[in-house]
Amino acid sequence: MSHGAIVRPPMEPPTDPEPAEATPEFExxxxxxxxxxGLLLALPSWAFLTLFFAVPLLIVVVYSFAxxxxxxxxxxxxxxxxxxxxxxxxxxxxxVLRSLWLAIITTVICLVVAYPFAYFLATRSPAxxxxxxxxxxxxxxxxxxxxxYAWRVLLGNDGPVSQATEAAGLGETTILFTQSAVVLGLVYxxxxxxxxxxxxxxxxxDWSLVEASRDLGATGWQTFRQVSFPLSLPGVxxxxxxxxxxxxxxxxxxxxxxxxxxxxxxxYIVAQFLEARNWPEGAAASxxxxxxxxxATLVYFRTGGRTL
Amino acid sequence: MADAVAAVEIxxxxxxxxxxxxxxxxxxxxADGEFFAMLGPSGCGKTTTLRMIAxxxxxxxxxxxxxxxxxxxxxxxxxxxNTVFQNYALFPHMxxxxxxxxxxxxxxxxxTEARQRAGEMIELVxxxxxxxxxxxxxxxxxxxxxxxxRALVNKPKVLLLxxxxxxxxxxxxxxxxxELKSLQRELGVSFVFVTHDQEEALxxxxxxxxxxxxxxxxxxxxxxxxxxxxxxxxxxFIGQTNLIEAxxxxxxxxxxxxxQRLRAPSPHAAGTAVAMSLRPETIQVGARGSVPAxxxxxxxxxxxxxxxxLGHSMVYEVSIDWIDLEVRTPMVLSEERFAPGSEVAVWWDxxxxxxxxx
Ligand SMILES: Nc1ncnc2c1ncn2[C@@H]1O[C@H](COP(=O)(O)OP(=O)(O)OP(=O)(O)O)[C@@H](O)[C@H]1O
Ligand SMILES: [Mg+2]
Numbered sequence: 001m002s003h004g005a006i007v008r009p010p011m012e013p014p015t016d017p018e019p020a021e022a023t024p025e026f027e028x029x030x031x032x033x034x035x036x037x038g039l040l041l042a043l044p045s046w047a048f049l050t051l052f053f054a055v056p057l058l059i060v061v062v063y064s065f066a067x068x069x070x071x072x073x074x075x076x077x078x079x080x081x082x083x084x085x086x087x088x089x090x091x092x093x094x095x096v097l098r099s100l101w102l103a104i105i106t107t108v109i110c111l112v113v114a115y116p117f118a119y120f121l122a123t124r125s126p127a128x129x130x131x132x133x134x135x136x137x138x139x140x141x142x143x144x145x146x147x148x149y150a151w152r153v154l155l156g157n158d159g160p161v162s163q164a165t166e167a168a169g170l171g172e173t174t175i176l177f178t179q180s181a182v183v184l185g186l187v188y189x190x191x192x193x194x195x196x197x198x199x200x201x202x203x204x205x206d207w208s209l210v211e212a213s214r215d216l217g218a219t220g221w222q223t224f225r226q227v228s229f230p231l232s233l234p235g236v237x238x239x240x241x242x243x244x245x246x247x248x249x250x251x252x253x254x255x256x257x258x259x260x261x262x263x264x265x266x267x268y269i270v271a272q273f274l275e276a277r278n279w280p281e282g283a284a285a286s287x288x289x290x291x292x293x294x295x296a297t298l299v300y301f302r303t304g305g306r307t308l
Numbered sequence: 309m310a311d312a313v314a315a316v317e318i319x320x321x322x323x324x325x326x327x328x329x330x331x332x333x334x335x336x337x338x339a340d341g342e343f344f345a346m347l348g349p350s351g352c353g354k355t356t357t358l359r360m361i362a363x364x365x366x367x368x369x370x371x372x373x374x375x376x377x378x379x380x381x382x383x384x385x386x387x388x389x390n391t392v393f394q395n396y397a398l399f400p401h402m403x404x405x406x407x408x409x410x411x412x413x414x415x416x417x418x419x420t421e422a423r424q425r426a427g428e429m430i431e432l433v434x435x436x437x438x439x440x441x442x443x444x445x446x447x448x449x450x451x452x453x454x455x456x457x458r459a460l461v462n463k464p465k466v467l468l469l470x471x472x473x474x475x476x477x478x479x480x481x482x483x484x485x486x487e488l489k490s491l492q493r494e495l496g497v498s499f500v501f502v503t504h505d506q507e508e509a510l511x512x513x514x515x516x517x518x519x520x521x522x523x524x525x526x527x528x529x530x531x532x533x534x535x536x537x538x539x540x541x542x543x544x545f546i547g548q549t550n551l552i553e554a555x556x557x558x559x560x561x562x563x564x565x566x567x568q569r570l571r572a573p574s575p576h577a578a579g580t581a582v583a584m585s586l587r588p589e590t591i592q593v594g595a596r597g598s599v600p601a602x603x604x605x606x607x608x609x610x611x612x613x614x615x616x617x618l619g620h621s622m623v624y625e626v627s628i629d630w631i632d633l634e635v636r637t638p639m640v641l642s643e644e645r646f647a648p649g650s651e652v653a654v655w656w657d658x659x660x661x662x663x664x665x666x
Pocket of ligand 1: 350352
């Protein structure tokens with residue numbers, strides 16, 4: 001059966017219907033109207049964002065170029081880039097790399113743990129889904145700080161985890177105040193931020209595409225690689241950013257579960273403002289952190305925003 | 309063909325979704341190279357039957373063979389069957405070429421060859437020059453062709469089509485009907501074609517299966533179904549018909565509800581409740597007393613209750629005591645027109661009625 005050698009009756013090629021031309025003046029007037037209406041509706045949120053987001057952001061950026069005076073205060077004069085230059089010190093560089101590394105590990109672990117769970121969730125009946133989504137949310141009902149302390153108790157020297165591993169003959173668990181504990185805490189804290197966008201992306205995926213793929217001869221794994229995963233990519237990227245960004249600048253978890261032994265970016269920034277009283281330096285670090293986050297978000301809009 | 313192995317053989321297949329019996333004890337044989345249509349009202353189980361052949365759904369019980377091989381619970385990727393889905397289900401993140409070459413790439417054909425064969429198939433469905441587009445840059449008819457090419461490129465032994473033309477407008481639909489039919493003839497592949505458009509089924513198919521409420525009612529050629537329906541449902545569902553309830557009196561006579569006797573040879577036993585199916589175009593109408601003697605035993609008297617002019621024919625509604633008959637007279641034969649209220653007689657050739665017992 002050769003498809004190439006077939007003689008077929010000629011048929012008119014399919015034609016695209018031409019879209020009707022809109023009159024240019026009307027078009028322009030309509031656009032203006034839309035824009036004006038849009039602006040009006042957006043006014044409250046613009047005001048809110050300007051007041052509570054743009055202004056503080058600007059203040060931070062301004063301070064990053066200011067001068068630190070001898071009394072630990074900050075003079076808004078003598079503009080310089082000393083704050084940024086100090087970020088080049090080796091120990092700051094190490095700490096940024098460490099934060100980056102821990103944030104990446106946290107993100108990857110969250111992704112690996114959350115994906116199968118989100119997939120499972122998205123394939124359940126609505127009743128089961130809602131129940132399980134509530135379980136995912138439960139941790140949010142209590143304070144983040146409290147939850148971190150709870151982990152400190154759990155992981156502590158004579159804590160339940162240690163007792164359990166000892167009873168199981170695996171010896172004491174001594175991960176509290178290590179980077180592993182920090183990663184554990186971060187994963188625990190930010191996992192829902194990974195689960196929710198993944199769930200949303202997988203849930204709204206067109207399942208007939210999976211069936212089509214199987215029907216065309218793909219195995220389950222091939223279907224996942226070629227169809228389900230690419231289609232859930234917007235969720236993967238959104239979740240990764242939502243986990244990566246707060247992990248990178250985390251303060252509470254490294255402080256409580258890491259014991260502040262290895263300072264991370266968040267710890268360092270807080271220290272600059274509160275202890276070292278070097279506001280320009282803290283502000284510079286914050287600005288860099290925000291730039292990284294902004295970059296990550298742009299990546300999201302460029303890749304994830306366009307694939308679907 | 310008699311002893312050739314069937315393309316699809318369904319034996320006693322039932323599919324239950326919890327309490328719903330979607331497909332109820334169906335037996336069906338589809339021959340190799342056949343254009344087979346499945347017809348029935350919404351929810352009758354057409355899609356479910358198709359999905360079981362594809363392996364997207366497994367039967368609750370029964371046996372399903374494709375070219376002799378039992379495939380009951382074989383996953384869809386292991387069956388020599390491909391599907392054109394109703395909503396096309398094209399992969400939105402892939403180009404037309406990647407969509408069409410998908411099946412080949414998944415089954416391990418190397419990339420160059422897969423692309424080449426996909427390219428040929430794209431040409432065959434007349435989409436040359438659109439290989440690099442994404443599905444959302446295509447019109448409905450073009451997407452339909454991609455779906456077709458994507459399935460056919462794998463050279464399936466059976467192609468399943470679930471209302472593939474449902475989303476197209478009438479003109480494109482008719483164009484695609486012709487095209488699908490000639491494609492099927494050229495490739496010699498069995499097509500199993502689900503539709504709820506009876507005209508589509510009648511014009512395209514070698515054989516048609518009529519389903520209702522999960523049950524397979526009748527399988528046959530268009531003519532079988534139209535002229536020799538096996539049940540009231542099929543008689544009524546395929547084309548238009550008048551169903552007149554009656555009881556069998558003897559092997560040549562039936563008795564209507566008003567006691568009138570009509571000549572109608574019947575294989576059914578005396579006393580069987582039957583319905584006589586009379587197609588509107590087989591009935592003739594004339595003034596009372598003008599019934600030809602040969603049709604005397606197959607005639608009724610009534611009153612015209614409505615008359616409409618349809619250009620090529622006249623359609624009369626004739627009310628006869630307890631029933632209304634629809635009569636369709638070709639314009640060329642209706643020298644005499646009847647106005648509502650006219651007292652008339654209707655008669656038919658004794659070979660044009662058909663009795664159904666179910
Ligand atoms: N996954 C499912 N779960 C529960 N019930 C189902 C499922 N799929 C189909 N059904 C039921 O099975 C019956 C047959 O459905 P099916 O889709 O086969 O009908 P269909 O003949 O294709 O109808 P349509 O012409 O509307 O497409 C329906 O009553 C439907 O509600
Ligand atoms: Mg259907």
